[in-house]
Amino acid sequence: RGAMAPRTEKGSKNAAPPDYSKLEVGTKLQASADGVFYAAEVVSVSDSKKRAKAPVKVRYLGYAADYDEWVGADRLKSKALRPPEQAAKGADGKAAKGGRSKEKKSVRTPTEFDPYLNNRVNSMTLTQYIITSTKGDKELAMLANAIQHACKVVTNAIERAGPAGLYGLAGTENSTGDDVKKLDLIADDIWVECLSRSGVCGLLVSEEQEEPIVIKDEAKRGPFCVAFDPLDGSSNIDCNVSVGTIFSVYRRTSPDSQLCTTADILRPGTDIIAAGYCMYGAATELVITFGSGGQRFALDPALGEFLFVSDMKFPKDGGKKIYSCNEGNSLHWDAPILKYVENCKDEGYSARYVGSMVSDVHRTLLYGGIFLYPADKKATKGKLRVLYEGFPMALITEQAGGVSSTGMFKGKLGRILEVNPEHIHDRCPIIMGGARDVNAMLKM
Numbered sequence: 001r002g003a004m005a006p007r008t009e010k011g012s013k014n015a016a017p018p019d020y021s022k023l024e025v026g027t028k029l030q031a032s033a034d035g036v037f038y039a040a041e042v043v044s045v046s047d048s049k050k051r052a053k054a055p056v057k058v059r060y061l062g063y064a065a066d067y068d069e070w071v072g073a074d075r076l077k078s079k080a081l082r083p084p085e086q087a088a089k090g091a092d093g094k095a096a097k098g099g100r101s102k103e104k105k106s107v108r109t110p111t112e113f114d115p116y117l118n119n120r121v122n123s124m125t126l127t128q129y130i131i132t133s134t135k136g137d138k139e140l141a142m143l144a145n146a147i148q149h150a151c152k153v154v155t156n157a158i159e160r161a162g163p164a165g166l167y168g169l170a171g172t173e174n175s176t177g178d179d180v181k182k183l184d185l186i187a188d189d190i191w192v193e194c195l196s197r198s199g200v201c202g203l204l205v206s207e208e209q210e211e212p213i214v215i216k217d218e219a220k221r222g223p224f225c226v227a228f229d230p231l232d233g234s235s236n237i238d239c240n241v242s243v244g245t246i247f248s249v250y251r252r253t254s255p256d257s258q259l260c261t262t263a264d265i266l267r268p269g270t271d272i273i274a275a276g277y278c279m280y281g282a283a284t285e286l287v288i289t290f291g292s293g294g295q296r297f298a299l300d301p302a303l304g305e306f307l308f309v310s311d312m313k314f315p316k317d318g319g320k321k322i323y324s325c326n327e328g329n330s331l332h333w334d335a336p337i338l339k340y341v342e343n344c345k346d347e348g349y350s351a352r353y354v355g356s357m358v359s360d361v362h363r364t365l366l367y368g369g370i371f372l373y374p375a376d377k378k379a380t381k382g383k384l385r386v387l388y389e390g391f392p393m394a395l396i397t398e399q400a401g402g403v404s405s406t407g408m409f410k411g412k413l414g415r416i417l418e419v420n421p422e423h424i425h426d427r428c429p430i431i432m433g434g435a436r437d438v439n440a441m442l443k444m
Contacts, residue, residue, distance in 0.1 A: 018073035020045055020055055022080035029078035031058045031071055043068055126286065126297045126306035133290045139200040143224050143249065144274065144288070146198035148306060151245060151278040151286055153190045154230070155299060158183065158280050161237070183237050184208055187230035187245065200224055202252050203260035205387055205424045212424055214259055225250040225265040227387035227424070232277075233356020242281030244358025248392040249274040262424060265387065269417035275392035279358045287312055287362070287396060294365075294399045312365055312400040318436030319368015321349040324360045332376035334408070336444035341372075343440075357384065361393050361432065365400055370433035370441065374407055381409075382429035386421045390428050403438040405431045413442060 023029075023045050031040040044057040054070040073081060126148050134141040161183055188208040195201045196215055200222030204213040207229040215221045228247040237243050251273055252264040276288035284299035286306050294312035299305070323344040330338060345351075349369075354360050357373075364371045375382045384390055394404035394416035404416040406429045419428050431441055 017052065018081060020073075020081065023056060023078065024080075027078065027080055029058070029076055029080070031060065032075040032077075033060070037077060046070075124308040126288075126308075129295060129297070129308065133292070139222055139224070140274070142198055143195075143200045143222075143226070146194045146200075147247060147276070148286065150191045150194035151284065151306075152299065152304065153194070154187050154245060154278070155280055155284045157186050157190065158237070158243070180208065181231070181234045181237055184231050184234050187234075191228055191230045191245070195226055196220065198222070201226055203262075203264055204228075205265060206230060207385060207388055207425070212262055212265070214261075216259060221256075221259075223252050223256060225252055225260060227265060227391075229385070229388045232358050232389065233354070236354070236356055241354060241356065242279055242359040243356050244277050244279040244362075246277040246358060246388055246392050247275065248272050248388060248395070265424065266421050268420055269386075269391035269394060272391060272395055272417075275395045277358050277362070277392065277396070279362055281359070285309070285362070287365075289396055289399045291395075291399070294396045312396065314365065314401045314434045315368045317368075318434040321347065322352050322364070322367060322369030323349050323372070323437070324351070324353050324364060324369065325372040325374075326353060326355070327351070329376055329378070332378040333374060334376065336408070336441075337372065337374045337376075340441045340444045357389055357393065361397070364433050365397065365402070368434050368437075370431070370437035372441070373430040375409060375429040379427070381427040384427060384430050386416075386419055386426045386428045387424060390416050390419070390430055393430075394432060397432045401435075402433055403435050405438060405442060407431045407442070 023042050025042055025044065027042040029040055029042065030037040032038075039061040040058040041061065042056060043059050046055045046057070048055070051070060054072040056072070056076065057068055057070050058076075059065060059068045127145065130141050130144040130148075134144065185208065188206055192204060192206065192213060195204055196213070197220070199220050201224050202215050202221050203225040204215075205225070205227040206213070226247060226249050228245060230245055231237070231243055232246050233241070233243040248269070250265050250267060250271055252260050253267075254260060254264055272291075274288065274290050276286060276294075278284065278286045286297045286299070287294055288297070289295070289312075296309040296312055297306035298309050300307050321344075323341060325341065327341070330341070333341075352360070352363065352369075354363075357371075360371050363369075373382055373384050397404045398417070406414045406416055406419065409419075409429050416428065416430065416432070421428075431438055
């Protein structure tokens, strides 16, 4: 679980009422909930007899007013709050004769940084989430940790790319004919090394490599097949636009005693056991699913840990009216696609297109709307690859409550996850987003 709002506690009875006269609206203090003291501030102080046991209304810093509650002195820490025994002393504050004044324990003064610190301490880490979500499958947990490690190393490489002279083309093309950037090759090396050394992979498919990588060493071979695009949207990397990594995980179907083959991974997306993407932008964020909803984590550079941010859920009302597509291809689109985009414009939709699938789909998941990369007269199967772009993003979209479709493909409307890839770099059309917009598109 992530950081949770404090829960209500029952106050305890005091023999004598404390002195609340120094507490004012806005006074910063600490308030206890579930035995833990949180930074808070005074919202109101009541002198009503009905509120005698809990006369102070506090608001926990970093939480909405819905969590305000009335509390008593037993749940408060503040220098402005005088305990009963001190209030009973004379105005000069002297202790009784013959007694020695006890040294007070220092109380830490709350600061505006407390919500930030509490979040870092209390948030669930990705490692904790992996242990919980893999349900005792140690090999799957090892794979997921190898994936998060690869994401951290790629983040570091991207951050250092400019000073290290790593921008620009590498002078080669990848398996699908795209120009390769230097960082494409570095990211690919990082992912291949991290996964092959994890000891739980049998076959790897990378966008940057023509042939699959088969793990032949029996001591390093495992039950999983992983397809990944090590640096999606890398054409944007030189101008510092967000890029990302996308991955999908299958469990092999061939006997463990044999080498994996492409048949272990050339299967519909419905067979995927885990998928996700990591976006490298203003912050590094990783979204992952094990088939029971999608979760979003952000990398805290100081801690070196991914911390839980939120569950991934499409807005129930469809969210913002946004369409995302490369309109430069509109001359080649089929009539229904063209008609839908024109309708979006007529209905006041905003156009947002980065050119990095990770960025565009991430925004669509959070804000709502629709993302399209359809088939057209120039690319009859579309441009995006099935195994390491279409499948993982479709699974995350559906886990978040959205809809993913190929549109009209091979003579019928189809679900992306039900496509049967013919080869490891096969392509398919992509239409994904909230039900409001995707269903309207499919009706065209």
